[in-house]
Amino acid sequence: MDTLQVYLILAAILFSLGMFAVITRRNAIAVLMGIELILNAANLNFIAFARFGGMNIGGHIFALFVIVLAAAEVAVALAIIINLYQNFNSINVDEAQQLKQ
């Protein structure tokens, strides 16, 4: 637990799982959860590098900003999802195929 690699691998796992969610989940909210996982993976990397880069607080600040961005992103995304729901009566991503036309 005193090596960087452990955290990086953990972050890689979280990232991959988040990616998997984004790719496979049909429900938009579940996709959003996947994105949260990805963001957490990134944050974990930031903080791990901060810890093993000589306790550089700059990494913490960046993680903080990522959290802020995540909050903003979730708020907007949920608003979009609610809109989606009102239009399609469903929030399944694969049913929103307007891009094809």
Added chain:
Amino acid sequence: MINIVFWFFVILTIVAALMVVLSKNLVYAAIALLVTLLGVAAMYVFLWADFMAGTQVMIYIGGILILLLFGIMLTHKITSVRISHTNVQRGFGALIVIAIFAGLAWMVNITPWLQIHSQEPQQTVHDIGILLMTDYLLPFEVASVLLLGALIGAAVLARKES
């Protein structure tokens, strides 16, 4: 002892993340996400990032997750039998994601990381506060404007057209 606790949290995080991804029930997935985020917060503690751990719990679990649950509730009829969903393109997706993970893991292993072992700080809040008010003042202010914008934007988007 610390080791055991550490590995416990690692396993917990991974399992919960798997549940987020694989669970058929959306509410279960959300609860699993909660556990994952807690696990990550624990990782932060191990990484001496006390303030970040607190923030993680406060904002992610206290804010974002609640928001997600609200989203689930608002978009599904509570009366519907079960709030579930299915997955698509699982096979090919799994293949790709495993490949990406393999690549990342390989990269992590072969890179000769420079690791500086430093003293554990008493606390980080002090430094973070100073940095936010000096070097990162502009991003800090921009972030506040961004939050405000997101707030208004979300309200505008979600409003029912009358």
Added chain:
Amino acid sequence: MNIFLQYTLLIYFLPLIAFGVQIFIGRRLPRQGDWVSIGAVLATLVLSIALFAGMLLDYNPNFKQNFSFTWLETANFKISMGFLVDNITIIMLLVVAIISSASHIFSLKYMEGDPRYSRYYAYLSLFTFSMNGIVLANGFMLLYMNWELVGLSSYLLIGFWFEKDSAANAGKKAFLTNRVGDIGFFIGIMLLFTAIGSFSYGDIFAGVAAGKITGTLLTLAGMGLFLGAVGKSAQFPLHIWLPDAMEGPTPVSALIHAATMVAAGVFMMVRVFPILSPDALIVIAYIGGFTAFFAATIAITRTDIKQVLAYSTVSQLGYMILAIGTGAYTAAFFHLVIHAMFKANLFYGAGSVIHGMHHALHELDDHKTDAQDMRNMGGIKSKMPVTYWAMIISSLAISGVPLFSGFLSKDAILAGTLALVNRTGAHYILLFFGFGAALITAFYMFRMIFLTFHNEPKKPKIFDLIKESPTAMLIPLVVLSVLSIFIFYTLPNFNPLSDQGWFTHLVEQHESLVPGHINPSVHEIEESLHHSHFPAMITSLIVAGLGLLLAWLMYFKKFISAEVWARRLKPLYNLSFNRYYIDELYDKIIYQPFLKLADWVAYLDWDVYDKYFINGIGRVTEWVAKIVGIADYEGLDQEIVDGFGRSTQRLGNSLKKLQTGKIQNYVLYAAFAIVILLIIQML
């Protein structure tokens, strides 16, 4: 801050401020803003008088204040600019301020009702600013900038009535002719800068004294500087622009083309006198002497009142240059100051006459008669008494009659010439030039007076309508007439026959700084001057009297008929009347060959180069283009380009199936691409 620096800055920048105000908002101010310019110039007059009074109280010949600041600094050299205030500067500042104020006041009436009234005052202010800059400069950098600026304002004012072609052309001619001189000036400055590495007078003097630049190079540098003076001070052979410059408004002629700007060349020579080598000085003396004589002979046959004055200015400037060449540079500067007063006065007098003529012609609705032609005047003494007496006084001054200022300085110059001849035992021709010009000057000046003011009016109808000019125009005349009396220049002495006084005391002769002591020392010059003073005075009195008498006989009493003598001396008369054909000569040897060359080059360019070469290339290109066009369309387009299109279409059709519209598919593809990239990276 130093009190002198304060005064200097005020004197320098007040007119510039007035210029800025006038040029931008002048038209919208009450009275079109003339009071801005006049206020600024009167302020400089007050400041100059204060400085002057201070100088007289101090009475220190070695007074000198130098203010310098760095303008540009690089690793290799440093350029500084600044102000130099010494007795010469203060006297010159006062001269500029007096003449400039007079011009401003005179123009109040003279330019009244002009459509570009405020613009006119703006230009006057610009001129005053730049002229003060020339006077105040402590080195060639600031001097040259202001030198060009006076050139610009002179150009603008000569061509002020640019609706008239002749005025526009005269402005152009003045500007271009000055360019010729200024190139030489620039080369001279750069020679000095290259050798010494500074633009300031002090450094250059020290450098020359230390022998950093000697021999031919120094002579060349001096000649370069002199060429600048030749252009600005209208010396032969670049004198042609000054008579044409009379197209400008008369107050401008008085200010710029008689008293101040044309004297800038002389002023500059006075400043740089210590570094002029003996060879350069001899050339300068000859050019000056020749110009003095030569211009005087042209003035005899002019019929336009302003033309007479213009050639007389050229001639008088020649005197000053001659004095510099002979080493009597105090005399040159003395004459500059005195000449500024009486010549400006003469121009204002002429302006007053022209103004009266204009009004008369205007009332007669006569637009054909030339208001400046002396053949249309005559007898107007009774109508314009103030103008008449002012003109008489200044004519007496310019002719070198005792009791008037011109006598003192002209005498000093002639004495200087005589002294040079006595010292060297050569250059007798300079004496001929000097005294000959003095005789002719007296003659043509009184010819002008008699033709204009005496005898029967030649055009009685015009004569009846002529009135004396308004007060604003008479004030400068009176003031400048008073200043043409000897007493102001000889104090504290009262001897009207000696030029000794505060002036000669305060403006002391500099030792020449050229190493090797080839030039005579100041002591030697003064010694010889002292010996030459008396004979020179007698001779100049005799020749001036002769000239006056001749004019009186010819044009007043008409004992001698001018027409008969003109016929008898036909070739000489023609030479003078046609200004020695100098303009025609320049036309033949400079303009025409140049135009021919231009025509020839145009022919080469158009008929040869364009028609055969360029058009040939065009035709060849056309063929090539046709061939390429066929190859392009048949081969390239049909086969390759369309082929690409077709294959892209086929590919697109097969790829269309990939586009599902489902975002997650796209993310999957992107992830797939990342994997592929990772694999490539790993390999």
